[in-house]
Amino acid sequence: MTKFIVVASSKGGVGKTTTAINLATALHGFGREIILVDANISTPNVGIYLGASKVPITLHDVLSAEKPLSDSIYILRSGLKVIPASISISDQKKARHELLGKYLQQLAGKAEIVIIDSAAGLGGEMISAIKTGDEIIIITTPDLASVTDALRTVRVCRDHNKKILGIIVNRVREDDFEIAKSNIEFILEHPIIALIPEDDTIRQANHLKSPVTYSHPNAPSSVSYKKLAAKILGVKYVESIEKDDSMFDYVLKTIGLKP
Ligand SMILES: Nc1ncnc2c1ncn2[C@@H]1O[C@H](COP(=O)(O)OP(=O)(O)OP(=O)(O)O)[C@@H](O)[C@H]1O
Ligand SMILES: [Mg+2]
Numbered sequence: 734m735t736k737f738i739v740v741a742s743s744k745g746g747v748g749k750t751t752t753a754i755n756l757a758t759a760l761h762g763f764g765r766e767i768i769l770v771d772a773n774i775s776t777p778n779v780g781i782y783l784g785a786s787k788v789p790i791t792l793h794d795v796l797s798a799e800k801p802l803s804d805s806i807y808i809l810r811s812g813l814k815v816i817p818a819s820i821s822i823s824d825q826k827k828a829r830h831e832l833l834g835k836y837l838q839q840l841a842g843k844a845e846i847v848i849i850d851s852a853a854g855l856g857g858e859m860i861s862a863i864k865t866g867d868e869i870i871i872i873t874t875p876d877l878a879s880v881t882d883a884l885r886t887v888r889v890c891r892d893h894n895k896k897i898l899g900i901i902v903n904r905v906r907e908d909d910f911e912i913a914k915s916n917i918e919f920i921l922e923h924p925i926i927a928l929i930p931e932d933d934t935i936r937q938a939n940h941l942k943s944p945v946t947y948s949h950p951n952a953p954s955s956v957s958y959k960k961l962a963a964k965i966l967g968v969k970y971v972e973s974i975e976k977d978d979s980m981f982d983y984v985l986k987t988i989g990l991k992p
Contacts (some may be wrong), residue, residue, distance in 0.1 A: 739866035777818030784942030899926030
């Protein structure tokens with residue numbers, strides 16, 4: 734059965750898109766069928782981060798009832814499937830976010846997990862995305878403003894009877910100025926399932942228009958995303974022993990196609 738997981742936070746810029754892209758890529762790296770959806774209708778970034786913003790048919794064409802959902806699915810270099818959104822303002826005016834659930838249901842049976850990126854705020858667009866999820870991952874950074882907004886997101890999930898898979902704390906520096914993890918769990922009343930370090934490699938990966946988990950599989954943030962993916966799949970995380978290899982080389986060697 735396909736599981737729909739929404740990556741959410743009403744605070745902007747805390748790492749929802751970065752997490753959606755890298756969690757989806759890491760899950761796909763375990764050989765699973767995954768589809769990543771950019772359900773941030775008004776400020777979509779998935780296509781921009783992945784160099785896939787100029788595609789002929791986007792989620793917006795689906796939500797304006799002009800094109801079938803199956804025509805909006807593309808395959809990235811990594812093999813991950815993605816449904817990008819349109820960055821055109823006129824497309825955004827036509828798209829009806831309230832139809833998101835109806836159309837995304839068509840992905841049932843087409844992937845093991847659908848990862849859905851969502852918009853910041855607490856508006857209708859964010860609620861439409863939350864409603865599509867079987868489970869919600871809440872993203873926060875370890876500061877008071879972000880955790881406060883994460884609490885609002887937790888409340889929205891509760892209001893809509895949505896299961897929260899857990900909290901991801903992003904951009905962790907482990908310095909004295911961060912809110913303690915125990916306090917974050919206490920405030921948000923859910924466990925932390927991953928700590929993603931502050932990692933400049935993410936900026937390098939953005940420059941390459943690649944998920945950091947794909948272009949820099951051994952970067953600290955990539956390792957954290959891969960461990961999270963293993964946890965979600967209930968499989969053991971095994972660290973790559975050949976640090977200089979790309980994930981692609983690693984897989985080829987593992988299956989015996991490369992010496
Ligand atoms: N762990 C990290 N280390 C360093 N930079 C990061 C990390 N996570 C995210 N960033 C950077 O922070 C910025 C915002 O990230 P991102 O776009 O994923 O946030 P968002 O929550 O999706 O934002 P929005 O609310 O606008 O959709 C990006 O430039 C991204 O590269
Ligand atoms: Mg985003």
